[in-house]
Amino acid sequence: MEEGRKKRGKAITRRDFIKGFSGGAIGAAVAPRLLAQEAESLQPEAGKVPLYSKKPITLTVNEKKYSVVVEPRETLLHLLRERLNLTGTKMTCDRGECGGCTVILDGVTVYSCMYPAIRADGKKITTVEGLAVDENLHPVQKAFIEKDGYQCGFCTPGFIMSSVVFLEKNNNPKREEIKAALSGNICRCGNYFKIYEAVEAAAKNMRRP
Amino acid sequence: MKKKEYLSEPEDSTLLYYEEFRDKETEEPEQIPSPEKEKFKIIGAYTPRIDGEKIVTGQAPYTHDIKLRGLLYGKILRCPHACAEIVSVDLSKAKNLPGVKAAIQLKEGRVKYAGEQVAAVAAVEEKTAEEALELIEVVYKTLPFVVTEEKAMEEGAPQVHDEPNIQKFNDYSRGDIEKGFKEADVVLERTYKTAVEIHHPAETHGSVAKWAGDRLTVWDSTQAIFGVRDTLARVLGIPASRITVIKKYMGGGFGSKLGLNDYTVVAALLAKEAKKPIKIILSRKENSLCVGNRPSSLQTIKGGVKKDGTLTALYLKNYTSGGIQRGDRCSEPIIDVYRCPHLKVEEYSVFTNTGASRPTRAPGHVQGTFALEGFLEELANEIGIDPLELRQKNYSTKNEGDTGIPYSSKGLDQCYKIGAKKIGWQRRNKNPGDGNGKIRRGLGMASQIWWGVGRPETLADIKLHQDGSVEVICGTQDIGCGTRTYMATITAETLGLLPKDVTVKIGNTMYPWCGSSGGSTTTPSVAPAVRDAALKAADYLRKLAASKLEISADTVVIADGKFFSKGDPPKSIAFKELLSELRREKVFHGEYTGRPSGYAYNTFGAHFAEVEVDTETGQIKVLKVAAVHEIGRVMNRQTAESQVIGGITQGVSTALFEQRIMDNTTGNLANPNLRDYKLATSMDIPEVEIDFVDMVDPRINNLGTKGLGEPPRIPSSAAVANAVYNALGVHVQELPMTPDKVLQALRRKEVG
Numbered sequence: 001m002e003e004g005r006k007k008r009g010k011a012i013t014r015r016d017f018i019k020g021f022s023g024g025a026i027g028a029a030v031a032p033r034l035l036a037q038e039a040e041s042l043q044p045e046a047g048k049v050p051l052y053s054k055k056p057i058t059l060t061v062n063e064k065k066y067s068v069v070v071e072p073r074e075t076l077l078h079l080l081r082e083r084l085n086l087t088g089t090k091m092t093c094d095r096g097e098c099g100g101c102t103v104i105l106d107g108v109t110v111y112s113c114m115y116p117a118i119r120a121d122g123k124k125i126t127t128v129e130g131l132a133v134d135e136n137l138h139p140v141q142k143a144f145i146e147k148d149g150y151q152c153g154f155c156t157p158g159f160i161m162s163s164v165v166f167l168e169k170n171n172n173p174k175r176e177e178i179k180a181a182l183s184g185n186i187c188r189c190g191n192y193f194k195i196y197e198a199v200e201a202a203a204k205n206m207r208r209p
Numbered sequence: 210m211k212k213k214e215y216l217s218e219p220e221d222s223t224l225l226y227y228e229e230f231r232d233k234e235t236e237e238p239e240q241i242p243s244p245e246k247e248k249f250k251i252i253g254a255y256t257p258r259i260d261g262e263k264i265v266t267g268q269a270p271y272t273h274d275i276k277l278r279g280l281l282y283g284k285i286l287r288c289p290h291a292c293a294e295i296v297s298v299d300l301s302k303a304k305n306l307p308g309v310k311a312a313i314q315l316k317e318g319r320v321k322y323a324g325e326q327v328a329a330v331a332a333v334e335e336k337t338a339e340e341a342l343e344l345i346e347v348v349y350k351t352l353p354f355v356v357t358e359e360k361a362m363e364e365g366a367p368q369v370h371d372e373p374n375i376q377k378f379n380d381y382s383r384g385d386i387e388k389g390f391k392e393a394d395v396v397l398e399r400t401y402k403t404a405v406e407i408h409h410p411a412e413t414h415g416s417v418a419k420w421a422g423d424r425l426t427v428w429d430s431t432q433a434i435f436g437v438r439d440t441l442a443r444v445l446g447i448p449a450s451r452i453t454v455i456k457k458y459m460g461g462g463f464g465s466k467l468g469l470n471d472y473t474v475v476a477a478l479l480a481k482e483a484k485k486p487i488k489i490i491l492s493r494k495e496n497s498l499c500v501g502n503r504p505s506s507l508q509t510i511k512g513g514v515k516k517d518g519t520l521t522a523l524y525l526k527n528y529t530s531g532g533i534q535r536g537d538r539c540s541e542p543i544i545d546v547y548r549c550p551h552l553k554v555e556e557y558s559v560f561t562n563t564g565a566s567r568p569t570r571a572p573g574h575v576q577g578t579f580a581l582e583g584f585l586e587e588l589a590n591e592i593g594i595d596p597l598e599l600r601q602k603n604y605s606t607k608n609e610g611d612t613g614i615p616y617s618s619k620g621l622d623q624c625y626k627i628g629a630k631k632i633g634w635q636r637r638n639k640n641p642g643d644g645n646g647k648i649r650r651g652l653g654m655a656s657q658i659w660w661g662v663g664r665p666e667t668l669a670d671i672k673l674h675q676d677g678s679v680e681v682i683c684g685t686q687d688i689g690c691g692t693r694t695y696m697a698t699i700t701a702e703t704l705g706l707l708p709k710d711v712t713v714k715i716g717n718t719m720y721p722w723c724g725s726s727g728g729s730t731t732t733p734s735v736a737p738a739v740r741d742a743a744l745k746a747a748d749y750l751r752k753l754a755a756s757k758l759e760i761s762a763d764t765v766v767i768a769d770g771k772f773f774s775k776g777d778p779p780k781s782i783a784f785k786e787l788l789s790e791l792r793r794e795k796v797f798h799g800e801y802t803g804r805p806s807g808y809a810y811n812t813f814g815a816h817f818a819e820v821e822v823d824t825e826t827g828q829i830k831v832l833k834v835a836a837v838h839e840i841g842r843v844m845n846r847q848t849a850e851s852q853v854i855g856g857i858t859q860g861v862s863t864a865l866f867e868q869r870i871m872d873n874t875t876g877n878l879a880n881p882n883l884r885d886y887k888l889a890t891s892m893d894i895p896e897v898e899i900d901f902v903d904m905v906d907p908r909i910n911n912l913g914t915k916g917l918g919e920p921p922r923i924p925s926s927a928a929v930a931n932a933v934y935n936a937l938g939v940h941v942q943e944l945p946m947t948p949d950k951v952l953q954a955l956r957r958k959e960v961g
Binding site: 085086088090092094127129132144145154160179180183185193194 | 257258261262264265266267268269270271273274276335336409411412413458459460461463490492493688689690848850851852854855856857858859862882883884888889890891892894896897
């Protein structure tokens with residue numbers, strides 16, 4: 001496999017490169033021009049030197065430890081879905097615009113389609129598969145069922161993850177606060193109104209001792 | 210394999226609904242059901258979805274999630290030019306890339322839009338397939354193109370097909386339009402414009418194809434498993450009996466997944482070539498380019514009214530563009546909704562070098578309703594009557610504007626009454642534009658008509674097992690509307706069980722036949738078929754219980770998981786115990802057989818909107834929408850409400866944001882993503898109030914239920930636009946009502 005990659009004339013595209021390293025979206029801002037230059041400077045070298053240094057990483061997903069070797073261009077979403085078989089996290093826009101791929105990473109929500117897997121080394125990740133404890137659904141999951149906070153269900157894992165982190169910080173939110181907290185998630189079926197009701201119902205249950 | 214066929218253009222599907230439903234002669238059912246008498250406990254109540262837990266835990270299998278041993282990834286090379294002749298395609302370098310297992314050419318000759326498929330590859334890894342696409346060498350001879358309606362309509366514009374870009378496709382008239390204008394006290398003429406929209410379902414389109422010898426299995430993100438199977442059989446030239454299509458869960462479609470897609474054929478062809486299963490998942494950009502859109506419209510309405518509010522004449526001329534495909538028939542609302550004796554309609558398609566349209570949730574009706582209802586608002590103002598009163602004044606009880614056959618049921622008058630109360634209709638500006646200050650408020654409303662009938666010959670089975678378990682099986686698909694759940698509730702209601710006691714099986718062409726999930730047809734097809742099967746099962750069990758209890762069958766009552774004697778309730782046998790008497794599993798076949806002809810079967814509704822408009826920035830905020838619908842008997846109040854909320858959200862989105870933007874210079878799409886293609890999201894959602902008219906259609910089917918897929922999508926954009934008119938005193942007349950258009954409208958009012 002490694003051999004095969006070396007032989008390829010054009011094994012990396014600028015888009016791949018920029019995407020793989022789009023750390024800017026998660027805080028580590030890199031000037032786009034610099035990225036482009038770096039990408040260009042790699043192009044003529046292609047075929048001579050390995051383009052990627054693969055790296056072994058260890059991460060915890062849903063309380064289970066995984067050791068994997070990742071390429072810099074691999075996203076956390078790809079790692080979760082394609083290699084760890086955790087397909088509950090969905091790919092919807094693949095460019096950080098819709099929140100369908102939202103997971104919890106060290107307590108905060110991230111768009112896993114924009115997060116390089118290589119940066120997840122040593123991190124603790126929760127996906128929608130890991131929310132229920134011993135078959136007991138999380139209050140947010142229960143509330144989404146009870147209030148019908150979905151239609152096709154494809155964006156639901158993302159909405160649930162955003163809601164969980166939001167309610168951990170604020171378990172008595174106003175409607176406007178919920179709207180703002182979920183503004184990074186898109187529901188194309190448009191069932192927002194019932195999603196708000198679900199989040200309110202979950203908050204109510206979470207306030208109970 | 211018939212190569213030519215899959216290279217050809219997609220089938221014409223934009224007129225699908227019109228041709229299927231309008232005044233369709235249906236087979237007379239043997240017995241006319243009288244569903245009105247039935248009273249139910251579970252049907253119509255709030256029932257949470259039975260598959261909710263699967264969805265919220267990420268366990269529901271969507272097509273994106275399908276994994277098979279040896280699965281390869283397919284990618285499609287698409288033409289970057291709006292119009293070009295393919296000179297040559299060289300796949301050799303792509304084929305030689307390590308990891309690539311198949312590469313095929315898909316197109317020769319003329320390419321008619323940017324995004325049309327040219328070649329495809331399959332590789333072990335997705336990234337390898339993407340790299341291989343870059344190694345395919347295609348030589349194009351670029352040709353003049355036209356990507357906007359305005360340019361396409363110009364004299365001497367490049368021709369998209371072998372015929373002029375403007376083609377008439379609808380000509381309708383009744384009465385004498387000139388006589389109608391003469392009878393009028395006031396005649397107005399207005400022109401309305403709507404943009405091309407893209408469906409953008411959350412789950413991008415995709416298929417997985419796997420061959421086992423000459424048998425093909427396809428997992429497809431589709432609204433029509435049987436449609437996909439039958440068309441695939443024709444295109445691939447193999448028997449339908451050797452194809453299985455499976456769709457368990459789907460992340461939205463809104464019409465864009467109705468029927469076979471070309472990439473599904475590509476997956477099957479690549480799988481044949483590579484001798485491995487193939488998965489093709491389209492990108493968000495591909496979803497913008499080549500899997501359908503809602504056609505634009507440019508509608509001019511001229512209409513006449515008497516001072517007392519009686520409509521005398523309506524004339525509609527529509528230019529609609531569906532890219533390389535025909536446009537949408539936008540005239541159904543104007544033809545049907547209001548009583549009007551003299552009417553004329555002319556509709557033209559305008560072809561452009563852009564992707565083909567597909568039915569988009571309420572095709573034609575969204576655009577047509579925006580224009581018609583906006584026009585009525587101004588007409589009412591012209592003669593100084595309440596716009597709601599104008600609609601009530603011209604109320605019809607027969608289709609084709611009160612000149613056709615009677616509606617089987619029509620609760621629109623009650624929708625008006627309930628909706629007006631919910632929004633506080635008396636609070637509207639008596640004169641549009643009344644009010645002071647930078648921020649203006651306004652109220653507006655709009656009516657809705659759609660079909661919502663079932664497909665005769667829809668089948669469903671109920672299977673009883675000796676261990677007491679029950680299955681309900683139908684080859685339908687749940688596209689997010691809660692189909693599984695009402696199949697369970699109908700079965701449970703009829704057999705005296707709870708929804709959780711019923712196992713629902715759908716989404717496989719090995720199950721009994723059901724048509725596509727589109728056009729608000731699913732519930733009125735599937736629900737009566739399930740009910741029919743369940744009634745047969747109940748009848749059988751009632752007789753069995755009667756013999757066990759030694760009473761007569763007509764005194765057996767089924768409820769609460771048991772069968773008991775009407776006069777002597779303690780005399781009973783539990784459901785499970787009775788089923789243990791079966792010698793083997795027992796199957797009951799149900800069917801929806803049709804409805805009596807001579808009636809028009811339609812759904813109705815009205816939306817009332819309240820908005821706030823900033824007259825300095827031109828920004829609109831939708832504060833509230835009250836939506837009332839008449840769809841006969843509601844199957845599940847919970848999911849029905851969701852359906853309406855979704856319609857409102859999408860309607861607000863159409864009203865304020867959604868538009869595909871084509872670049873005249875490059876011929877390409879300028880906003881092929883979810884950032885630049887604006888949608889209504891969390892911060893744009895109004896307060897909603899929803900209600901359904903308590904009504905049962907007396908003859909449409911054994912449950913008296915109609916569809917709800919399209920209806921709530923239809924009037925919301927128009928109601929919002931009319932509320933803006935009520936706030937500003939000028940109608941924006943163009944969707945989406947972006948701030949620039951609002952400011953232009955205000956300027957238009959100033960200038961006069």
